[in-house]
Amino acid sequence: MEANKPDTATRILDVAERLFVEHGFEATSLRMITQQAEVNLAAVNYHFGSKDALFESVFMRRIGPFVAACLAELDAAEQSGEALSAEALVRSFVRPCLALSKDPARGGALFVRLMSRTLVENHRLLREALSQQYSVFVQRYTAAFQRALPQFAAEDIAWRMHFAFTVMFNAFAGNDVLKIFGRSQVVNARDPELIVKHLIPFVVAGLSAPI
Amino acid sequence: MEANKPDTATRILDVAERLFVEHGFEATSLRMITQQAEVNLAAVNYHFGSKDALFESVFMRRIGPFVAACLAELDAAEQSGEALSAEALVRSFVRPCLALSKDPARGGALFVRLMSRTLVENHRLLREALSQQYSVFVQRYTAAFQRALPQFAAEDIAWRMHFAFTVMFNAFAGNDVLKIFGRSQVVNARDPELIVKHLIPFVVAGLSAPI
DNA sequence: GTCTATAAGCAGATAGAC
DNA sequence: GTCTATCTGCTTATAGAC
Numbered sequence: 440m441e442a443n444k445p446d447t448a449t450r451i452l453d454v455a456e457r458l459f460v461e462h463g464f465e466a467t468s469l470r471m472i473t474q475q476a477e478v479n480l481a482a483v484n485y486h487f488g489s490k491d492a493l494f495e496s497v498f499m500r501r502i503g504p505f506v507a508a509c510l511a512e513l514d515a516a517e518q519s520g521e522a523l524s525a526e527a528l529v530r531s532f533v534r535p536c537l538a539l540s541k542d543p544a545r546g547g548a549l550f551v552r553l554m555s556r557t558l559v560e561n562h563r564l565l566r567e568a569l570s571q572q573y574s575v576f577v578q579r580y581t582a583a584f585q586r587a588l589p590q591f592a593a594e595d596i597a598w599r600m601h602f603a604f605t606v607m608f609n610a611f612a613g614n615d616v617l618k619i620f621g622r623s624q625v626v627n628a629r630d631p632e633l634i635v636k637h638l639i640p641f642v643v644a645g646l647s648a649p650i
Numbered sequence: 651m652e653a654n655k656p657d658t659a660t661r662i663l664d665v666a667e668r669l670f671v672e673h674g675f676e677a678t679s680l681r682m683i684t685q686q687a688e689v690n691l692a693a694v695n696y697h698f699g700s701k702d703a704l705f706e707s708v709f710m711r712r713i714g715p716f717v718a719a720c721l722a723e724l725d726a727a728e729q730s731g732e733a734l735s736a737e738a739l740v741r742s743f744v745r746p747c748l749a750l751s752k753d754p755a756r757g758g759a760l761f762v763r764l765m766s767r768t769l770v771e772n773h774r775l776l777r778e779a780l781s782q783q784y785s786v787f788v789q790r791y792t793a794a795f796q797r798a799l800p801q802f803a804a805e806d807i808a809w810r811m812h813f814a815f816t817v818m819f820n821a822f823a824g825n826d827v828l829k830i831f832g833r834s835q836v837v838n839a840r841d842p843e844l845i846v847k848h849l850i851p852f853v854v855a856g857l858s859a860p861i
Numbered sequence: 862g863t864c865t866a867t868a869a870g871c872a873g874a875t876a877g878a879c
Numbered sequence: 880g881t882c883t884a885t886c887t888g889c890t891t892a893t894a895g896a897c
Binding site for chain 1: 676769859
């Protein structure tokens with residue numbers, strides 16, 4: 440537990456997390472990772488077995504605590520006894536995202552970007568691993584939204600959750616899709632507080648819109 | 651103009667477009683492309699110069715007509731004389747997306763996915779090329795939304811457009827972010843008509859929500 | 862656990878015959 | 880324009896000394 444230098448495996452995970460986000464999985468070589476982590480090239484295969492397994496380790500280190508935090512928020516909201524509103528549910532997801540974004544020790548905004556990027560890329564390494572393990576996440580939110588929006592059919596709720604989580608994941612990922620098209624008025628898409636302030640009204644309105 | 655076999659350059663573009671969408675740029679090798687296109691490996695460098703230049707060619711072949719179609723819709727809507735609604739503006743973007751999705755001759759849903767993926771990945775090869783050339787796209791939509799939603803400040807409009815275009819691009823890209831988390835109730839995120847039906851109310855409500 | 866050295870293969874790109 | 884053959888460099892992964 441030295442303050443200054445984490446152990447070899449942790450240094451590899453930290454650097455790999457950053458490089459996978461910046462350049463993507465395929466464009467990141469083990470040589471880039473081990474050089475920046477100041478460890479030997481062979482250390483990756485010793486500690487993780489392969490590049491694929493390293494990616495899984497990078498992801499799994501963070502996703503468990505994050506999903507647990509979301510479910511804890513949901514539990515707290517449901518145990519309050521009041522009828523859940525769509526806004527309360529959105530906030531129960533946004534709050535852990537915001538907390539994560541601001542906590543570098545748990546991956547910070549970097550991991551939120553990795554999550555978003557991985558979801559959008561539909562990454563082969565995570566399709567099975569994640570979908571098996573975290574279906575409870577989707578099931579809980581689906582049930583909660585069905586109770587919060589009883590006027591809508593299950594299929595409509597599924598579509599709206601699909602759009603809502605798409606925009607939330609992408610919002611925290613910090614990519615400005617319009618910047619690439621040459622916007623002059625630039626939105627600061629990297630300030631988590633600012634994102635949340637604008638994100639919540641948009642998502643809640645979208646979820647609650649009349650059919 | 652033989653019906654059966656397009657020329658070499660076109661065959662390369664068609665196959666590259668599909669593989670770049672399926673596997674991403676880095677994970678797609680020139681050997682994969684040339685084998686599936688049934689052309690010689692050296693043909694890529696002869697016709698396009700490099701792998702990077704091939705990617706640009708794949709993208710540029712489609713993006714020009716697509717942006718032109720969006721601007722034409724915008725022109726038509728504005729020349730109708732009526733005050734533009736947010737919904738009319740959303741439809742002016744969704745209609746070309748839908749038309750493109752259903753027209754394989756112009757890239758079909760495949761190119762919409764390539765657009766979305768490229769935007770989310772913030773691809774190095776397109777940051778400059780696109781942002782220089784298509785800033786008019788963002789400027790026109792920004793001005794139109796500012797007139798359609800005069801009650802909001804320019805900064806708020808910028809944020810809402812950011813979210814709206816994020817969800818629209820991702821919707822047409824056909825990735826279900828919740829599926830990876832193991833949803834049981836699966837939305838058919840690949841049927842363009844169905845996407846549009848659910849997408850428009852969500853996006854319009856998000857854009858128009860009170861601050 | 863950490864290192865050096867190297868295996869084995871694939872990548873993009875090109876020279877030069879036809 | 881199209882082909883074969885090849886160059887050069889980088890990739891992941893591993894064997895084996897320390």
